[in-house]
Amino acid sequence: MTNSDQRSDEDAIDVQGGYSSGIAVIDPEDSFTDPGIEPHRPRKTDLFPEAEKRSARTVVAWMVLSAIGAVAAIVAYVVFPIDGHDISTVRPNNLFLGLGIALSLLALGIGAVHWARQLMVDEETIDIRHPQRGSEEAQAGALEVLDAANKESGFGRRTLIRRSLIGAAVLTPLPGIVMLRDLAPLATQGGDPAELLRHTMWTAGTRLTRDPDGTPIKASDVQIGSAVHVIPEGLTNETEDWLNKKAKAVVLVVRLEEEDLIEAEEKKSWSYHGIVAYSKICTHVGCPVALVEQHTHHLLCPCHQSTFDVADGAKVIFGPANRALPQLPIAVDDEGYLVAQSDFHEPVGPSFPERAL
Amino acid sequence: MKRTAKKTGRRSPLASVALLGIGLLFTGGAYVVVSQTANATSASASASASTASDLVDEGQKLFSANCATCHGTSLEGTGSGPSLVGVGAAAVSFQVGTGRMPMANQGAQAPAKAVQFTDEQISALAAYVAANGGGPEIPDESLLQGNGDAAHGAELFRTNCAMCHNVSGAGGALTEGKYAPALNTVTPQHIYEAMVTGPQNMPVFSDTNLTSTDKQDIITYLLYVRENASPGGIDLGNLGPVAEGLFLWIFGLGIIVAFTVWLASKSN
Numbered sequence: 001m002t003n004s005d006q007r008s009d010e011d012a013i014d015v016q017g018g019y020s021s022g023i024a025v026i027d028p029e030d031s032f033t034d035p036g037i038e039p040h041r042p043r044k045t046d047l048f049p050e051a052e053k054r055s056a057r058t059v060v061a062w063m064v065l066s067a068i069g070a071v072a073a074i075v076a077y078v079v080f081p082i083d084g085h086d087i088s089t090v091r092p093n094n095l096f097l098g099l100g101i102a103l104s105l106l107a108l109g110i111g112a113v114h115w116a117r118q119l120m121v122d123e124e125t126i127d128i129r130h131p132q133r134g135s136e137e138a139q140a141g142a143l144e145v146l147d148a149a150n151k152e153s154g155f156g157r158r159t160l161i162r163r164s165l166i167g168a169a170v171l172t173p174l175p176g177i178v179m180l181r182d183l184a185p186l187a188t189q190g191g192d193p194a195e196l197l198r199h200t201m202w203t204a205g206t207r208l209t210r211d212p213d214g215t216p217i218k219a220s221d222v223q224i225g226s227a228v229h230v231i232p233e234g235l236t237n238e239t240e241d242w243l244n245k246k247a248k249a250v251v252l253v254v255r256l257e258e259e260d261l262i263e264a265e266e267k268k269s270w271s272y273h274g275i276v277a278y279s280k281i282c283t284h285v286g287c288p289v290a291l292v293e294q295h296t297h298h299l300l301c302p303c304h305q306s307t308f309d310v311a312d313g314a315k316v317i318f319g320p321a322n323r324a325l326p327q328l329p330i331a332v333d334d335e336g337y338l339v340a341q342s343d344f345h346e347p348v349g350p351s352f353p354e355r356a357l
Numbered sequence: 358m359k360r361t362a363k364k365t366g367r368r369s370p371l372a373s374v375a376l377l378g379i380g381l382l383f384t385g386g387a388y389v390v391v392s393q394t395a396n397a398t399s400a401s402a403s404a405s406a407s408t409a410s411d412l413v414d415e416g417q418k419l420f421s422a423n424c425a426t427c428h429g430t431s432l433e434g435t436g437s438g439p440s441l442v443g444v445g446a447a448a449v450s451f452q453v454g455t456g457r458m459p460m461a462n463q464g465a466q467a468p469a470k471a472v473q474f475t476d477e478q479i480s481a482l483a484a485y486v487a488a489n490g491g492g493p494e495i496p497d498e499s500l501l502q503g504n505g506d507a508a509h510g511a512e513l514f515r516t517n518c519a520m521c522h523n524v525s526g527a528g529g530a531l532t533e534g535k536y537a538p539a540l541n542t543v544t545p546q547h548i549y550e551a552m553v554t555g556p557q558n559m560p561v562f563s564d565t566n567l568t569s570t571d572k573q574d575i576i577t578y579l580l581y582v583r584e585n586a587s588p589g590g591i592d593l594g595n596l597g598p599v600a601e602g603l604f605l606w607i608f609g610l611g612i613i614v615a616f617t618v619w620l621a622s623k624s625n
Binding site for chain 1: 512513516517520521529531532533535537555557558559560561562563565566585586587588589590619620623624625
């Protein structure tokens, strides 16, 4: 309490000069002089009765225009009905209804402002700003109350109680934060949301099918330079929770010249004659990465320009993403269709707290 | 003239000429009718065969004069241009028919510009390239009419094309100065050819990936978007939230600022 007493004393000294200088250095010779208030200049409407009459007519004209706008909006609503089966009828309805309402409101506002500016009493007055600092008595009174409260409660004296109170107060909101975990959509299906993020629909032997038609893809159908957008076999709009499943499982299949592929030793068996499959979910914040360039083999994320090199393990070559896109190991089944060897070997998409980096 | 001759009973000096003319006309006309009816199929086939080989020769001349510097004298490619063996007539029709080739200068991407060859010259070049290695052919007219399934086309477009070309085909940026061009003025034939051949950095969408019917549907969708006004109001070029935000920041806020200035100003 003694500290705050001292501070208020210093403030009091500062205020003696009539203003609080803060830390600014004020040079009296260079200081800004108050220009005062410019003299009152009467308006045309105050000087000439014709001008006043003209302004009054203008205000009335705006009000009439506003009324016309309101009526026009109602007329437009009747004349341009929205036909539920024809989306092109929405546009004239919205356009003319909106124009009518806008005219009505805008003209009302402009008329009112014009009235105030031109015709209402034009007196300039000065409101002096009241001092923000309280009186000495009020400040002393407030300090007395605080001091008394501190003495009566023993808040300053009983340090153990005070610290335990602060500690408990810090922990109180934590259950709420922990419960946020249940907001994860996957948690509604039971189980650990982190565990569900680690797995996708892909399993050993799942055929790669075209998005959105769901037709399987023969390896011989994928030409060099092709890009095929792929979903796992059996994923349709009727699949339970299909959007979340699709959001994790979408894959981009491209075929490069085999000699262009740079593959890590342990991933050599994951491609098939230059056909590689990568998760389409950006490792930055999960946008679908699908802007693939045929000759540079660059795969660009449209959200934040993360760029991956499809020829080199989809490693990051530009942008904020931190990890390469997960690769889906693929093979070919007896009938020549592309199948997954297994699920992805790492979680797809952006990082989450439980993910080991 | 004959009538004059009968009246006077004397042969006009022009009568023999007229007779000769009528005779020639008759035999010529008869020959035309006979050859058209009897030899219609074989005659046209042999005619197109001779013009086809003429076309290839013509194309080779044009190629040597205009393309061989970069693509090699026998389409094998050089350091400045890729090999054209197997790219097909569709690739030539697209690249030359949109003015992308010949390139004005080496750059990140060959832009579409004024077409430098006549349709006949482009056909000749296409015939020459197709005759040396085959490849995708120029699509059939029936696929380009925009009479497919627009809804299915839209679904395919969103999955395969929209990430680069924008959901309404307004185009978009790629890496290092490259871009996906806007599709709203591209002819259906060139759209089809681009899908089949994968020009520049666009991936190839061969018939084994998107069937010709799929491509017809995609063209139908693009033509539908082109021909139907946006029901929501001014589309601002369909460029998306950045263009729309900029418009609001400049014009929306500008109007508000102008009103505020007017509100706070002193009246005269």
